[in-house]
Amino acid sequence: MNGTVIATAGLRKAYGAVRAVDGIDLDVRAGDVYGFLGANGSGKTTTVRMLLGLVLPTSGTVEVLGRPIPKAGREVLPRVGALIEGPAAYPHLSASANLSLMDAAGPGGARRGRRQRIAEVLDQVGLGGVGKRQVRGFSLGMRQRLGLAGALLRRPDLLILDEPTNGLDPQGIHEIRTLLLDLNRTGTTVFLSSHLLAEIEQLATRVGVLDRGRMVLQDDLATLTAPTGATVVRTPDPARAVRELGDRVLSADGERLVVRGSEPAEVNAVLVGAGVPVSGLALDRPTLEDVVLAAAAGSGDRVPVGTTVSGAAA
Amino acid sequence: MIGVELRKLFRRPRTWITIALLNALPVLVAVLLKVTDLAPRPGEGPAFLSAVLTNGTLYPLAALAIVLPLFLPIAVAVVAGDAVAGEAQGGTLRYLLARPAGRTRLLVAKLVAVIAFVLVTVVIVAAVGYVVGTALFEVQSLGATTGISGTSLTPEQVAGRTLLSIGYITVSMLGVAAFALFFSTLTDSPQLATLGALAVLIGSSLLFTLDAASDIAPYLPTRYWLSFVDFFREPILWRNITRGLGLQAVYVVVLLGAAWANFTTKDVTS
Ligand SMILES: Nc1ncnc2c1ncn2[C@@H]1O[C@H](COP(=O)(O)OP(=O)(O)O)[C@@H](O)[C@H]1O
Ligand SMILES: [Mg+2]
Numbered sequence: 001m002n003g004t005v006i007a008t009a010g011l012r013k014a015y016g017a018v019r020a021v022d023g024i025d026l027d028v029r030a031g032d033v034y035g036f037l038g039a040n041g042s043g044k045t046t047t048v049r050m051l052l053g054l055v056l057p058t059s060g061t062v063e064v065l066g067r068p069i070p071k072a073g074r075e076v077l078p079r080v081g082a083l084i085e086g087p088a089a090y091p092h093l094s095a096s097a098n099l100s101l102m103d104a105a106g107p108g109g110a111r112r113g114r115r116q117r118i119a120e121v122l123d124q125v126g127l128g129g130v131g132k133r134q135v136r137g138f139s140l141g142m143r144q145r146l147g148l149a150g151a152l153l154r155r156p157d158l159l160i161l162d163e164p165t166n167g168l169d170p171q172g173i174h175e176i177r178t179l180l181l182d183l184n185r186t187g188t189t190v191f192l193s194s195h196l197l198a199e200i201e202q203l204a205t206r207v208g209v210l211d212r213g214r215m216v217l218q219d220d221l222a223t224l225t226a227p228t229g230a231t232v233v234r235t236p237d238p239a240r241a242v243r244e245l246g247d248r249v250l251s252a253d254g255e256r257l258v259v260r261g262s263e264p265a266e267v268n269a270v271l272v273g274a275g276v277p278v279s280g281l282a283l284d285r286p287t288l289e290d291v292v293l294a295a296a297a298g299s300g301d302r303v304p305v306g307t308t309v310s311g312a313a314a
Numbered sequence: 315m316i317g318v319e320l321r322k323l324f325r326r327p328r329t330w331i332t333i334a335l336l337n338a339l340p341v342l343v344a345v346l347l348k349v350t351d352l353a354p355r356p357g358e359g360p361a362f363l364s365a366v367l368t369n370g371t372l373y374p375l376a377a378l379a380i381v382l383p384l385f386l387p388i389a390v391a392v393v394a395g396d397a398v399a400g401e402a403q404g405g406t407l408r409y410l411l412a413r414p415a416g417r418t419r420l421l422v423a424k425l426v427a428v429i430a431f432v433l434v435t436v437v438i439v440a441a442v443g444y445v446v447g448t449a450l451f452e453v454q455s456l457g458a459t460t461g462i463s464g465t466s467l468t469p470e471q472v473a474g475r476t477l478l479s480i481g482y483i484t485v486s487m488l489g490v491a492a493f494a495l496f497f498s499t500l501t502d503s504p505q506l507a508t509l510g511a512l513a514v515l516i517g518s519s520l521l522f523t524l525d526a527a528s529d530i531a532p533y534l535p536t537r538y539w540l541s542f543v544d545f546f547r548e549p550i551l552w553r554n555i556t557r558g559l560g561l562q563a564v565y566v567v568v569l570l571g572a573a574w575a576n577f578t579t580k581d582v583t584s
Contacts, residue, residue, distance in 0.1 A: 052412040054582040077414040084412065088405025092327060104318045106413035150409065 004066070005030050005158055005189045006051060011060035013046050020046040022213035023060065028191055028206070033184050035204025035221070036193040037292065043213040044193040045085045048162045051191075052082055065158060078108035081156035083164050087147025091136040095127055095146050098135060102150050109154065121149040126175060140167035148176065152183075159183065160191045165199060177203055201288045211296035224291045227283040231264045233257045234280030235271065244274045258284055315419045319427035323393070324434075332389050333435050337442045339385060340377035344443075348450045361543050366451055371469065373447020374440035374476055375546075378483055381439055382539055386483075387490045387515050393431050394494035395508030397424040398577065402502040402584035417578045425495060425570065432487045436480050467546065475550070479542040482555060486542075489535040489562045490515055492569035499577040502584045532557070535565055 006028035013021040021043040028034045038044045049055040050062055053070030062069040067076045089098040099118045103109035122131045125145040130138075135146065144167050151159055159180070165173045180203065184190050194200055200207060207224060209217035217224070234255050235241045241257055242249050245267075250258045261267050264281045271278050323329055347353055347367065356364040362376040378386075398421070401407035410420060467475070494511035501507055518534040521527040531537060538558025544551035 049408070049581075049583070052408075053414070054408055054411055056579070056581060073414050074416060077412060080412075082409075082412045084408050086405065088409055090322070090404070090406065093325065097325075101318055101322060102409060102413060105315060105410055105415045 003030060004028070005032070005064070006034075006191060007063045008047075008051075009061045011047070011050060011062060012058045013043075013050060013055060014058045019213050021050070021057075024208075024210070024213075024215040025218075026208060026215075027218065028189065030189055031184070031187070032206045033180070033190045033192065033204050035200030035207045036191060036210065037197065037200045037207060038193070038195060038210030039296075040195055041212075042195075042210045044195075044210060045162055047210070048082070048084055048160055048193060051160055052077065052080070052084065054084070074107065078106060078154060079157045080160060081151030081154065081158070082160045082162075083144075083147045083151050084160075084162050086163075086166060087143045087150075089135040089138075089143065089146055092134060094132050094134055095122060095138075095149075096131040098146065099150055099153060103153055117153060118149075121152045124152060124179065125149045126172075141169060141172050144168055145172070145176075148179075156188065158189045158191065162193045163195070164192065165194070165196075173199075197289055197292060207288065209292050209295055216295040217291065221288065225285050225288060227262060227285055229260070229262045230284035231259045231261050231267045232280070232282045232284045233259055233267060233271065233278060235276060235278050237276055240274075241271055241276050244271060244276055255279070315415060315423040316426050319423040320430060323427045323431055329393070329431065332392065333438055336381055336385050336389055336435060337377075337439060340373075340380045340439065340443055341446055343376075343380055344373060344446045344450055361540065366447060368452055370447035370449070370451030370453050371444065371472060373451065374443035375479060375542075376447070377439050377443030378436065378479065378542075379540070382483060382486075383519070386435065386439075386487060388512065389435060390428070390432055390487045390490050391494045391508045391511035391515065394428045394491040395498050395506075395511055396504040397428060397495055398498040399501050399504040399507045400498075402582070403504060405584065407584055408582055411582055418574065421495075421499075421570075421574055421577055425491075428491045428495065429484070429488065432491065433480075433484050436484050436487075440476065440480055467548065472546075475545040478545050482542045482545070482558070483539075485559055485562050486539045489565035489569075492566045492573075493535075496569045496573040496576075499573045499580070533561065535561070537561065 004027065006026050008024060008026040011021060011024050011026070012019070024047065026047070036044055036047070046055060050057050051064060051069060053073040056070065065076050065079060069076065089095075090101070093101070096118050099121070100114060103114055103118070104111070119128070119131070122128050125148050127142065127145050127149060130142070135143065138146065144164070148161075148164060151161065164180075165176055168176060180190055180192070190203075192200070192203060201221070204221050207217065207219065207221050208215055230250055233241065235257065236255060238252055238255055238257060242252060245257075245259055248260045250260055252258075259267050262283070264283060268278055268281050343363070344366075347363075351367070353367045354360075354364050358364070360376060361379040362372050363379070366373045366376050398407065401410060411417065490511055493514050494507055497507035497510040498504065515536065518536040522531055522534050522536060538554050538561060541554035541558045544555055
């Protein structure tokens with residue numbers, strides 16, 4: 001698989017006066033783990049629904065796997081696995097009966113081999129032992145795993161996962177992360193939305209940041225967190241270090257100094273030469289949090305007094 | 315897709331509980347008749363009930379006449395109202411459509427499942443009625459049985475016309491089903507969709523009794539429901555039966571068209 005997997009152009013969705021998604025140009029490429037980051041209410045789920053043809057855009061276009069959505073949905077969506085705003089299942093049926101119904105409900109779910117495929121995905125998400133149990137008795141975490149099993153059932157080329165780790169415990173989150181990275185390694189493109197910065201930072205190779213319906217940032221994680229050209233020095237004697245380095249010190253925060261110069265070894269040589277003890281040394285890189293805070297202005301569901309609803313979404 | 319919907323409907327405990335409850339009333343009535351021996355006089359009470367004491371094979375028709383005004387349409391409204399809105403409320407609609415099930419296909423499959431439910435329910439009511447009727451009441455094995463208005467019908471004729479009635483009653487329920495299905499595409503609440511269809515049903519029944527509404531009476535969805543008794547005249551009185559079938563067809567076509575137009579263009583935000 002090559003090239004672009006998801007491309008939107010000027011994608012907009014307005015619910016009355018609320019601009020839920022306000023002109024975004026997604027660019028997800030084959031092999032990406034694309035992290036779609038945004039505060040609650042910033043428009044992630046609305047975007048996901050438009051990618052899957054559930055919500056029709058007010059304006060703009062969507063292409064998934066090279067074909068237009070919703071027009072070519074019948075052709076494209078069998079190759080896409082999705083988790084949309086939490087899992088859903090028929091509570092009075094077992095986990096495998098639920099998967100079986102979903103499989104039979106669309107194209108490309110041949111009856112032959114279905115049982116086998118269901119057993120495989122249930123194992124994959126760690127529900128192998130409870131496939132015959134009614135979903136009614138499942139915990140939120142188990143339901144989330146079942147939803148993921150449904151998304152994986154047809155070995156999709158693209159996974160679109162809206163907040164996939166909601167309701168999972170740390171152990172579960174770790175398992176899912178490992179599973180997604182494994183799938184990605186074997187060629188699955190993963191589009192992952194989350195309001196959790198750490199989650200995106202740990203998983204994504206490419207990041208898009210949504211702020212109140214607008215994309216404020218879209219780039220490779222490596223580029224976003226590339227070295228700034230400065231060096232971070234830790235020293236128990238910051239005062240002397242500052243004296244030695246003079247105006248090369250860009251900022252000082254306790255024992256942590258940021259020093260101009262992209263060669264930590266060179267900075268180290270200067271300090272050690274002057275007899276200043278050095279306890280830590282690293283290239284200065286912005287964290288994803290720094291980048292996001294610089295790009296986005298505030299929390300999506302904060303509506304200050306005096307702002308209208310449409311104003312808040314603008 | 316149709317298979318999926320049928321599996322969902324008939325593997326759901328609620329479906330069978332509904333059918334069981336629906337059968338409770340005719341069975342109770344049969345037992346009361348047997349115990350008290352007090353059949354309504356001809357022309358009073360539900361159709362056919364006056365005749366069952368002397369001929370138990372008419373009890374399937376009496377059972378259908380008992381559930382027809384209220385129980386059966388309520389059951390149909392519950393199932394059809396749940397069709398789309400129930401999936402929306404449970405969150406499974408978005409997964410079906412992202413699968414992709416196809417909106418038109420899903421709607422057609424839902425419709426077929428609802429029709430199957432009506433047919434199965436009507437057949438079961440008739441079958442239970444037959445078992446109860448022949449067990450509790452006299453059965454005339456040979457010779458002529460008495461239909462309504464003194465018409466004489468052979469047992470074979472009764473059987474054939476009972477089958478026709480089952481078909482007619484099934485079709486009569488499709489108008490209610492179409493209302494409920496249409497409402498089901500408008501809201502994410504199955505209860506609201508069911509209530510909407512029941513409101514139509516009750517409104518229609520009420521207007522039917524009102525002289526002031528006599529001009530619109532021929533177009534009310536419940537107008538020709540009881541016309542299945544016309545199968546038991548000799549010869550069969552087709553006029554109201556064909557009108558009833560035509561009227562239901564119009565309701566079904568118009569409402570399903572509206573349901574389709576709405577469902578295929580709406581945002582699924584449930
Ligand atoms: N069906 C809807 N009707 C009206 N407004 C909606 C609807 N769905 C979402 N919104 C609004 O659109 C914005 C984006 O919501 P959403 O896409 O769910 O964000 P996220 O998934 O990032 O939390 C919010 O302001 C929300 O209130
Ligand atoms: Mg969301």
